Amino acid sequence: MSENVENLLLEHLRHIRSRVDQIAEDVTDLKHRMTSLEHGMGLIKREIHFGDEVDARQQVSLDRIVERIERIERRLDLTS
Template sequence: MSDNVDNLVLEHLRALRGGQDRIEGELREIGARLTSLEACTAGRRDGAHNYEEIIRQQSSIDQIKARIDRIERRLEIAG
């Protein structure tokens, strides 16, 4: 009986983890789209070259952060 309960809990945890991974993927996509919109907006402004470069740098930082988060999660060192 205990094995069945343990298996059921593990099954639910896996389903929750899958849902969390899907949501994180969607948030990364939304972040990328928002960065694209910001870059497009910056491109339309006069003298916005500096702002556009900052947006590009932030996008790179966001991508690096997402990769580090995935690595930490896989190594189970996320804090």
């Protein structure tokens, strides 16, 4: 009887061990996927930051153009 109990316990322990191994593999896979997601988010943040810089430069250019037009209008006495 005791041998049957030992065999049963060993069988259960082997099953538990295999499940733990599978869970460890899954966690490793999830870690890799999270790292990829974090890298992708970093790239997206950089793209957004670059877009903000472009917008700021364009706004500065537009402001300069508006100032020049206003100066030209004043010189030509075109202001109303």
